[in-house]
Amino acid sequence: MNAKVLMVQGCTSDAGKSALVTGICRVLARRGLKVAPFKPQNMALNSAVTVDGGEIGRAQAVQAQACGLLPHSDMNPVLLKPNSDIGAQVIVQGHAVGNLDACDYHGHKPRLLGKVLESFGRLKQAYDFVVVEGAGSPAEINLRDRDIANMGFAEAADCPVVIIADIDRGGVFAHLVGTLELLSESEQARVRGFVINRFRGDIALLKPGLDWLEARSGKPVLGVLPYLHDLHLEAEDALPQPAAGSSADKFRVIVPRLPRISNHTDFDPLRLHPDVDLQFVGMGEAIPGADLIILPGSKNVRADLDWLRASGWEAALLRHLRYGGKVIGICGGFQMLGQAIHDPLGIEGPAGSSTGLGLLEIDTELRAEKQLHRVGGHLTLENAAVEGYEIHAGISSGPGLLRPAVRLTGRDDGAMAADGQVLGTYLHGLFDSSPAGAALLRWAGLAAPAELDYVDLREQGIGRMADAVEKYLDWEKIVAIFA
Structure with missing residues (x-):
C-alpha cells in the first residue's frame, strides 16, 4: 500500500490547519477509507499519550479520533515543548531526547528530517490516505533554511499543498498572495489551491475577491468555510478566549x-x-x-x-x-x-x-x-x-x-x-x-x-467540522489533489 497524500499549510498560526485536517480525515473515514493524520514538527504544550507509549501533540490525537484510530507516535514524530522563552524539550518519535535552545535546535533539524520521513513512510505503507498538517506559516523567512515543518517537508516528501487563511483576521487576500510570493518557484508549483476559513456574511460579496485571487495567483479557491460558532475542537496550544462575562449564579x-x-x-x-x-x-x-x-x-x-x-x-x-x-x-x-x-x-x-x-x-x-x-x-x-x-x-x-x-x-x-x-x-x-x-x-x-457528556461533545465538534468540509468545499477537487 502506498497512501495518497495532501498537506495543509496556513498563512498564519491558528489559520485553521488543525481543524481542516480534522475535517478532511473524518470525511475520508466516513467513506470507509483508511486514513491517518501526520504533522512533521509540532510546538505545543498540549500533548497526548499514544497507544505505543509515546507522546504527540494533542491536535494529532484529535485527528486520529477523526480517523477512528488510537494516536500513534508516528503521527507527530517531532514535538517541541517550550520550557523557557528560548528553549524546549525535544521529543522524537514519542520520547524526549533532551533540551535544546532555539539556535541549537535549528542546527539539529537536518538530523531530524530522517526520523520525520521514517515515520511518514510507515504511515504511507499502512493507510490509503495521509493528511499532513504544517506548522505556523511556510513564509517565515527566518525559518525556511533547514525547514522540516512546512515546504521543507513537502519538497522532501514530494506532496501537494493546500493553503488555508483566516478571513476573520482581516487581510485574507494579502495573506494568501503574500505567502505564495515568498515561496520558491518549485514550492509555488506544489500549491494546488486555497481555502478561506471563518467567513461571516453574504458569500456574493466575497465573489469578486475570489475571482481576482484566482486570476492573480493561477490557483483555484477550493472553498470558503463559514465561521462555526461554538465549535469545539481541542486546542493545539493557545488558551481559549475568555467568555464575554462571568455569571454570579454559576x-x-x-x-x-x-x-x-x-x-x-x-x-x-x-x-x-x-x-x-x-x-x-x-x-x-x-x-x-x-x-x-x-x-x-x-x-x-x-x-x-x-x-x-x-x-x-x-x-x-x-x-x-x-x-x-x-x-x-x-x-x-x-x-x-x-x-x-x-x-x-x-x-x-x-x-x-x-x-x-x-x-x-x-x-x-x-x-x-x-x-x-x-x-x-x-x-x-x-x-x-x-x-x-x-x-x-x-x-x-x-x-x-x-x-x-x-x-x-x-x-x-x-x-x-x-x-x-x-x-x-x-x-x-x-x-x-x-x-x-x-x-x-x-x-x-x-x-x-x-x-x-464531554466525550460526545468532542465527537460532535469533529462531526461539525467534517460536515462543513463536505458542504462548503469542492470535495471532488480536493480528492483529486491527493497524490
Whole structure:
C-alpha cells in the first residue's frame, strides 16, 4: 500500500490547519477509507499519550479520533515543548531526547528530517490516505533554511499543498498572495489551491475577491468555510478566549495562567459545563473569589511555582482554604501542592530544589525518564469511573500517598489531604468522564451538577467540522489533489 497524500499549510498560526485536517480525515473515514493524520514538527504544550507509549501533540490525537484510530507516535514524530522563552524539550518519535535552545535546535533539524520521513513512510505503507498538517506559516523567512515543518517537508516528501487563511483576521487576500510570493518557484508549483476559513456574511460579496485571487495567483479557491460558532475542537496550544462575562449564579472555578501551563485541555469540560464559570487568571490580574481553585500542569514546575508565589497565589490559596474552599492539583500542580520539588539533574531548568506549598504530604523528584501512560480506574470520591493519561517526569513519595485520589488498574495515584479539602493527581483528562466530573464538582460544593457528556461533545465538534468540509468545499477537487 502506498497512501495518497495532501498537506495543509496556513498563512498564519491558528489559520485553521488543525481543524481542516480534522475535517478532511473524518470525511475520508466516513467513506470507509483508511486514513491517518501526520504533522512533521509540532510546538505545543498540549500533548497526548499514544497507544505505543509515546507522546504527540494533542491536535494529532484529535485527528486520529477523526480517523477512528488510537494516536500513534508516528503521527507527530517531532514535538517541541517550550520550557523557557528560548528553549524546549525535544521529543522524537514519542520520547524526549533532551533540551535544546532555539539556535541549537535549528542546527539539529537536518538530523531530524530522517526520523520525520521514517515515520511518514510507515504511515504511507499502512493507510490509503495521509493528511499532513504544517506548522505556523511556510513564509517565515527566518525559518525556511533547514525547514522540516512546512515546504521543507513537502519538497522532501514530494506532496501537494493546500493553503488555508483566516478571513476573520482581516487581510485574507494579502495573506494568501503574500505567502505564495515568498515561496520558491518549485514550492509555488506544489500549491494546488486555497481555502478561506471563518467567513461571516453574504458569500456574493466575497465573489469578486475570489475571482481576482484566482486570476492573480493561477490557483483555484477550493472553498470558503463559514465561521462555526461554538465549535469545539481541542486546542493545539493557545488558551481559549475568555467568555464575554462571568455569571454570579454559576459555580466559580479559577485556574492560574502559568507561564508554562501544559495540557490546559484538561479544563475544557469545565469551560463548557452549563453550571460552571471557569476563569484563567494571569499575571497582574486580581485573584477573584472562587468555589474551586485548580493548579494545572506545567512544563517548568519550579519556575512556575516561583511565578505563583510572586503573583500572590500562595496567600490566596491559604485564604481560600480557611473559608472552606477546595483545591485540586493536576500533574505539575499536584507536585506544587507538596512539601518539596527536587530537580537534581536539571530536567526542567537549573538543577536544585524548591519548597512546595505544603498542602499535601508528598515530595517529588524529577527524573530523566518520563512517565507516559494511558490509564483508567476510579476516583476514591464516589468510586466514579475515570479515564485519562499521565505525562510527567516527577516521581512523588510520602505519607500523603496513603490517601490516594485515584485507584487505577493495578496501582493508586495522587493524594487527598487529611481534612478532605485538597486533592492532587497525575491524571490528565480528570473531568472528561461524566461520572468523575460530576463527583469532583459535588466534592467541591456544587450540589447537583448538570449532566455533561464531554466525550460526545468532542465527537460532535469533529462531526461539525467534517460536515462543513463536505458542504462548503469542492470535495471532488480536493480528492483529486491527493497524490
